[in-house]
Amino acid sequence: MTDDATDVAAERAATSGDGTEERSVAVLLDVLPNGRPDDGRPGYQKSPVAYALGESSFGLYELSLEEDADVSVSDRIDLDGPAVSRYRKVSFDDLTRNAAAEIEYAVEAIVDADERRFVDFYNEAEPITLRLHQLNLLPGIGKKLRNRVLDERKRGPFESFEEVEDRISGLHSPREVILERIAEEIREDDLKYRTFVGRGE
Incomplete structure (x- = not known):
């Protein structure tokens, strides 16, 4: 198992009261349509990137999005859905400034829901x-x-x-x-x- 696969296991393993597996859902904190600015590859090689907060364990994630993904900040997204090609766990320090500023709003949305x-x-x-x-x-x-x-x-x-x-x-x-x-x-x-x-x- 790769590190990325291990990192996302907790969000994927969240279970409901009857023991059935729930979808791995997160709230988007920031969306970078042109990929990470610190990625030195040519633009045509970079995938859109997003940062998200997991609903079940409040894990922070970096998502590689499909090119045709139509998503925005504050959207709820299925981490295992068609819009996400892969994702990995990150720390707060890895977030963009915009993503960090959205934390409180995302937490509030999760709690209120x-x-x-x-x-x-x-x-x-x-x-x-x-x-x-x-x-x-x-x-x-x-x-x-x-x-x-x-x-x-x-x-x-x-x-x-x-x-x-x-x-x-x-x-x-x-x-x-x-x-x-x-x-x-x-x-x-x-x-x-x-x-x-x-x-x-």
Whole structure:
């Protein structure tokens, strides 16, 4: 197996609740119709290139597109579909400036399209160590707010971000802190703990 094939295995292996394989879908961050500017080959030898954010594990990808691919920034694209000839995992530092600037918008689109998946973080977050809980990784959540979430979820699961905010006194932006944490995990390679990015990789 090549490195490229290994790199994309996690996005391809994402499974649904019934164990069936899901499509590998990503949100486009930038599209370069004439290929990468640092590619020294003649233009006729270069394929269109795009950068994308995987929906299941928030992996970053460089895509080689087919010449006739009709795609734009913010489009959802099937990584194994006809528009993509191949793709590989990349780091945040490999992105173009435009792609990096689109990260927050793409994360927001992914979270809003599958709110329940991220609300369930408040229902299912677990201790990491004796002193540190997954909830503490969210910006602004200290011991008191963490304990309020843990106490409140014993009464019943949260069904929406709005319900989290209504039931947890002092937690005013449950959606926004999730967005902020995901973006941080995408950008920072040296974080000790990751809650959202690379899950299942």
